[in-house]
Amino acid sequence: MTQRRILVTSALPYANGHIHIGHLVEYIQTDIWVRFQKLRGNQCVYLCADDTHGTAIMIRARKEGRSEEALIAEMRDAHIRDFSEFDIEFDNYGSTNSDENRELCAQFWKSIRDAGLVKEKEIEQLFDPEEGTFLADRFVRGTCPKCGAADQPGDNCSKCAATYSPADLKDPKSTLSGATPEIRTATHLFIELEQLHEFLDEWTQSGDHLQAEVANYLKGHFLGDPLRDWDISRPAPYFGFEIPDSPGNFWYVWFDAPIGYMASTKQWCDANGEDFDKWWRDEETEIHHFIGKDITYFHTLFWPGMLKSAGFNLPTKVHIHGFLTVGGEKMSKSQGTFVMASTYRNHLNPAWLRYYYAAKLGSRLDDLDLNLEELVAKVNSDLVGKLVNIASRSAKFVGGQSLADSYPEDGGLFEAAAAKADDIAAAYERCDYSGAMREIMALADAANRYVEEAQPWTLKKDPEKQGEVQAVCSVALNLFRQLVVYLSPVLPRLAEQTVELLNVPIEKWDDVKTPLIGTPVSKFQHMMKRVTEEQVTAMIEESKAENEAAESEAAGDQWNDGPEALAAEPMSEECTIDDFVKVDLRVARIVSASDVPEADKLLALTLSLGGGETRNVFAGIKAAYKPEDLIGRLVVCVANLKPRKMRFGTSEGMVCASGSGGEEVFLLSPDEGAVPGQRVH
RNA sequence: GGGAGUGUAGCUCAAUCGGUUAGAGCAGUGGACUCAUAAUCCAUUGGUUGGGGGUUCAAGUCCCUCCACUCCCA
Numbered sequence: 001m002t003q004r005r006i007l008v009t010s011a012l013p014y015a016n017g018h019i020h021i022g023h024l025v026e027y028i029q030t031d032i033w034v035r036f037q038k039l040r041g042n043q044c045v046y047l048c049a050d051d052t053h054g055t056a057i058m059i060r061a062r063k064e065g066r067s068e069e070a071l072i073a074e075m076r077d078a079h080i081r082d083f084s085e086f087d088i089e090f091d092n093y094g095s096t097n098s099d100e101n102r103e104l105c106a107q108f109w110k111s112i113r114d115a116g117l118v119k120e121k122e123i124e125q126l127f128d129p130e131e132g133t134f135l136a137d138r139f140v141r142g143t144c145p146k147c148g149a150a151d152q153p154g155d156n157c158s159k160c161a162a163t164y165s166p167a168d169l170k171d172p173k174s175t176l177s178g179a180t181p182e183i184r185t186a187t188h189l190f191i192e193l194e195q196l197h198e199f200l201d202e203w204t205q206s207g208d209h210l211q212a213e214v215a216n217y218l219k220g221h222f223l224g225d226p227l228r229d230w231d232i233s234r235p236a237p238y239f240g241f242e243i244p245d246s247p248g249n250f251w252y253v254w255f256d257a258p259i260g261y262m263a264s265t266k267q268w269c270d271a272n273g274e275d276f277d278k279w280w281r282d283e284e285t286e287i288h289h290f291i292g293k294d295i296t297y298f299h300t301l302f303w304p305g306m307l308k309s310a311g312f313n314l315p316t317k318v319h320i321h322g323f324l325t326v327g328g329e330k331m332s333k334s335q336g337t338f339v340m341a342s343t344y345r346n347h348l349n350p351a352w353l354r355y356y357y358a359a360k361l362g363s364r365l366d367d368l369d370l371n372l373e374e375l376v377a378k379v380n381s382d383l384v385g386k387l388v389n390i391a392s393r394s395a396k397f398v399g400g401q402s403l404a405d406s407y408p409e410d411g412g413l414f415e416a417a418a419a420k421a422d423d424i425a426a427a428y429e430r431c432d433y434s435g436a437m438r439e440i441m442a443l444a445d446a447a448n449r450y451v452e453e454a455q456p457w458t459l460k461k462d463p464e465k466q467g468e469v470q471a472v473c474s475v476a477l478n479l480f481r482q483l484v485v486y487l488s489p490v491l492p493r494l495a496e497q498t499v500e501l502l503n504v505p506i507e508k509w510d511d512v513k514t515p516l517i518g519t520p521v522s523k524f525q526h527m528m529k530r531v532t533e534e535q536v537t538a539m540i541e542e543s544k545a546e547n548e549a550a551e552s553e554a555a556g557d558q559w560n561d562g563p564e565a566l567a568a569e570p571m572s573e574e575c576t577i578d579d580f581v582k583v584d585l586r587v588a589r590i591v592s593a594s595d596v597p598e599a600d601k602l603l604a605l606t607l608s609l610g611g612g613e614t615r616n617v618f619a620g621i622k623a624a625y626k627p628e629d630l631i632g633r634l635v636v637c638v639a640n641l642k643p644r645k646m647r648f649g650t651s652e653g654m655v656c657a658s659g660s661g662g663e664e665v666f667l668l669s670p671d672e673g674a675v676p677g678q679r680v681h
Numbered sequence: 682g683g684g685a686g687u688g689u690a691g692c693u694c695a696a697u698c699g700g701u702u703a704g705a706g707c708a709g710u711g712g713a714c715u716c717a718u719a720a721u722c723c724a725u726u727g728g729u730u731g732g733g734g735g736u737u738c739a740a741g742u743c744c745c746u747c748c749a750c751u752c753c754c755a
Contacts (some may be wrong), residue, residue, distance in 0.1 A: 101725090104701060217685040220753070224684095293686095293752060323752075324687095330751095359706095360694080366687070367751060374693060377707055383721050393717035424712095434694070438705070448721055457716035510722090530718060 001395070006044040006286045007279050008034050009261045011295060012051035015075040016060060019082040019341040021353070022324040022331055025368055028357050029087045029431065030290040033305060035489035036428040040509045041329035042616050045279070047180060047264040049094035052078045053240035054253035055136055059176060061239070062131075068239045071171045082341040086350040087492050092271070094264035096256050101263035103239050105256050109243065117191050119229070126154070126181035128174040130433055134186065135166070138586050139176055142169030142613065189246060190229035196305040197227055203304050210300060211364060215318055218300055230302060258303045262312075286316040293320050293365050312676045317335060319431055322367035336544035343546060347539035351491050352531060353377045358433040358490045370542075375532045384436075387483060388494075388527045391453065394476035395524035397456050397469050403502075407478070407515040408471035413450055417443045417482050424486055425509065433490070437570065440486045447479040467474040477502065478515040508675045585639035585656070585680035587670050588615070593627035596648050603627055604648070605655065607637055611678035615639065618651040624665035634679055636668045 010030040013023060030046065037044035052072040061068040072095065080093055094100070126135045137154035144152045145168045152167035159475050166172065167183050167643045174181050193200075204210060215418050231252065233243060236252040260281055269276045279285050291299050299318050307314055311445035323330075326337035356375045359382070360368050407414070413660065422441055427436035454472040457464040481498060486507055588589055588607035591614070596602045601620040608614050615637065636656040644651050656668045671679075 213686060217753075219685095221684045228753070296753075297755070325751090362694085364686090365752090369693080371693070374707075378693085380718090380720090381707065384718060389717060389720055391717095393721080397716080438695080441706075445722095452722050455714095455716080460716080526718070528718090530720095545683080554693080 002279075004037070004042040004044075004286060005278075005282075005284060006037055006042055006288060006327050007265065007346075008044060008046045008288045009264075009290065010046075010048050011289075011291045012049050012257055012260050013079055014056075015050045015052045015053075015072040015079075016056050018075075019079055020327075020331070021341065021344055021370065022340045024086060024341060024353065025324050025357055025361075026290055026292055026321060027083060027088045028086065028354050029319075029361055029433070031086075031329070032354070032358060032433060032489045033288075033290070033319075035089070036425075037487075037491060037505075041427065043263070045091040045267060045268060045405075046089065047092050047094070047261060048090050049096055049098075049260045050079060051077075051253065051257045051260065051265045051672075052095055052097040053256060054079060055139070055234075055240075058133070058237065059131070059241040068105075069097070074139065082345075085343065085345050086353065087347065089492075091270035092264050094107065094260065094267050094506055095437055096260035096263065098263050098267070101256060101260055102265040104259050104262050104266070105241055106244055107253055108259060108306055109245075109251075110311045112306065113308050114190060115195075117193075117195055117309060118191050119192060120227070121189050121190055122185050123188050123231070124165075124167050124183050124185050126172060127184040128177055128179055128181050129178040130177035131174065133176075134184070134235055135174055135176070135181055135294065137166050140166045140169065140172050140181060141175055142166075144174035145170055148255040154542075186235045187249070188231050188235075189243065189249060190231055190493075191305075193227040193230050193301065193305055196308065197223070197359065199308055200227070200301055203308075204300060209315060209317055211320060213365065214300065214318070215298060217296070220300060221581040222297065227301070254298055254302070255306075258306070260297065272617075280312045283313060285313060287313055288319060289315050290319045290321070292324055296320055296519060297405075317637060319363075320365045322365045324365055325369045327371060328369055334544070334549040336540040336542075338541045339539060340546070343543050344539060346542065347535045348531065349529070351528065352383070353495055354490050355383055355437075359437040361431065361433045362435070363431040373533075375534055376536060377673075380530045382441055382444075385529050386441060386448060387480075387487075390447045390476055390480040390483070391446065391498075391501065391524065391527065393451055394456060394473040394480075395521060398473040398477070398521050399523040400521070401470065402518055402520050403477065404471050404474040405514055405518045407517055408475055410450065410475040410479075413446060413475070414478055414482065414515055417446070417479065421486075421509065421512050428489065434484075437490075440483055443479070443486075444483055447476065447483070450479065451476050471587065473521075474515075474517075477521065481506075481516065482512045485509070494527060497525075501525075507679070538631055583638060586638055586639040587674045587676055587678045587680065588637045588639070588655075589634055589676045590630045591633065593630040595622070595627055599648060602648065603630070605630070607635070607653065607655070608676050610675065611638060613630050613677070616649065617653045617655055618646055618648060619655045620661070621655070621657065621665045621667070623663045623665070624659075633667075633672050634674060634676065636670065 010027050034044055034046040050072060052068075057068055059190060061071045064071065066236060070355050071519060076093075083090065083093075083202070085182050094448045097455065101166055120218070121620060128135050128141050135154070140154035141151055142154075143150050146165055150167065152169070154169060154172070201223055202216050204223065210218075231370075232255045233246065233249040234240070234252050236248050236250065240250040240253060242381075243251055244247045264461065265279050266276055268274065269279065278639065280287075289299055299315075304314050322479065325331070329337070331338040344350070356378055359378060420443065424436050424439050427433070427439065450480070451472070454475075456476075457470050459469045480504060484491075484495055484498040488506055499505055501524065502516060503520050504516055586609055590605055591608045592606040596604050596606050596618065599618075599622070601622050602618045603622050605617045605619055607617055617637065638656070639653040641653045649662060657665050659665045660666070
């Protein structure tokens with residue numbers, strides 16, 4: 001087998017937050033692949049870095065009253081600590097805020113300029129006069145210019161799905177300061193990606209660079225039309241690198257972030273006497289990027305385009321994975337399923353998560369669901385019950401002695417398991433870890449059956465049969481070691497423990513093909529504990545508590561009330577008592593509630609004001625309430641609202657509720673004792 | 682709104698180019714064993730492959746349509 005030269009990266013974590021179990025899907029996936037490649041004898045380096053630039057970092061540092069450099073240094077230490085606790089082993093962990101990165105950015109920039117891909121355009125952008133900074137779309141909220149929905153983000157409306165530019169918003173507010181932004185023009189630099197259209201068509205649609213569904217997605221969504229220019233500069237103030245030939249402008253964070261892969265490589269090369277060009281300009285080198293599906297287009301359009309323009313190697317493959325859900329739902333801070341790596345570590349063993357993710361990761365970009373009960377079952381059953389059990393039930397009979405001097409007759413088990421080496425390797429290679437785990441666990445079952453039939457515990461009682469005991473245990477321990485070699489990319493610590501037990505290093509994939517003979521066996525020690533549901537529950541509880549503490553700290557008071565709601569929908573102008581009494585608010589009882597099938601957001605309600613007085617109301621609360629849960633409850637309604645014809649009928653009032661819409665709708669309820677028809681003063 | 686996906690047993694997933702009676706693990710049930718961390722072994726229940734229609738000798742797989750969910754839209 002010829003040795004491959006492989007450069008591997010995971011996406012750069014942003015220096016604005018800690019590593020959580022969602023991030024870990026990617027780093028564990030990548031780390032397994034890298035460890036596998038190294039075990040196969042390939043020359044493989046795993047590179048990563050913190051992504052440190054951009055507005056979010058600048059704003060956060062400002063809020064915390066310290067420099068960006070201090071913030072990112074602290075975050076980088078925390079990231080490195082988290083990764084190391086999960087046995088994620090980078091060959092170099094850099095930072096996009098490094099000299100190497102600045103130099104490489106300049107080099108890319110010159111190539112892209114020379115290729116005639118850069119042009120300047122004046123664009124209008126909202127500017128926060130209080131913070132003294134231009135505002136990215138997500139930092140502006142206001143009223144949708146199309147449908148008039150309040151509190152919508154700067155680029156599209158969550159109510160009517162209209163897309164627009166932040167400058168079109170009515171009553172825009174900065175989410176940073178609450179100030180009304182001004183429109184200012186600024187010169188931005190753009191890369192004319194369309195000039196690379198033909199190349200990108202070719203690169204994305206041919207070869208094996210992308211998973212099939214990703215190639216389809218790009219074809220369907222981007223490559224069918226001319227590619228838009230890519231805005232890669234941001235005016236000061238901005239935390240990043242100033243563009244050398246455009247003073248006052250900085251490279252957009254997504255320009256310098258992927259270059260960070262190369263800057264990290266450069267650091268590694270310098271530290272290890274390696275030639276940088278061998279890794280990024282020699283076509284013999286394979287380059288593999290592992291990323292999540294949310295950043296697909298940066299890595300499959302811009303990045304190959306940049307590399308092509310600057311004359312570097314193109315990625316051999318971009319491996320894209322799905323998102324993590326917990327219990328079938330998005331990770332949720334309030335439910336405690338948004339678990340930080342460090343919180344997990346406080347309660348559970350990282351090896352469990354590594355195995356669980358491996359058992360569920362396939363080569364496609366389906367989302368991965370972390371089901372906590374399943375985690376408990378899988379770890380206890382597969383790792384403890386099946387795998388470690390093989391050693392546990394055989395090693396103690398030969399502890400302190402040696403394995404048999406020649407490999408005993410085992411009915412072909414060892415050979416059969418060794419024959420799986422290529423299949424299992426192929427599954428790892430294509431990132432089908434779940435397939436690999438299934439094959440390995442089937443072998444573990446076979447090993448347990450062998451021990452079951454051979455009954456070393458019975459043989460042990462007969463002094464004449466001590467040789468047989470040694471033979472049976474030699475087989476069992478060799479089968480166990482085979483499994484551990486297969487699993488060592490996933491469970492490096494278990495591999496180390498096995499080395500201690502059997503006193504022979506595990507160094508290469510082909511170790512599965514040669515049984516150990518005559519080597520000493522150490523005294524058996526427990527290799528892995530079982531998981532309990534209590535541990536999992538404790539982790540979730542701590543995660544919840546952390547979230548509550550964080551919210552409370554942010555709000556600065558004991559009620560956890562944050563400023564977001566008020567900032568999102570700022571106070572209206574003053575009104576008089578006369579203005580207020582024009583609105584006749586009444587307590588009403590919902591006497592019927594039904595779905596409006598043709599409407600996405602509406603429920604049809606009949607409100608009783610008592611004494612036979614009713615109002616038919618269409619309320620936009622479908623996503624938040626089920627009709628059957630509403631019937632009978634008291635609400636507050638606007639009883640004198642002018643009736644309005646809608647497609648589905650006439651609406652004769654409004655039900656009072658707060659919230660931003662969608663599922664975030666909270667009906668007002670009167671306290672106990674109120675009766676329908678009472679006026680609200 | 683546009684695009685890309687997903688939907689298979691109670692749960693998590695397989696099923697090669699369209700090809701035998703749709704398979705595993707876990708959970709469940711019955712039994713065996715008692716070396717092992719209540720681990721292991723044997724047997725076994727469980728399916729209208731989201732709904733409907735079509736193509737075909739043959740459809741989980743291909744086509745149309747509807748439903749539900751996920752992600753993306755620079």
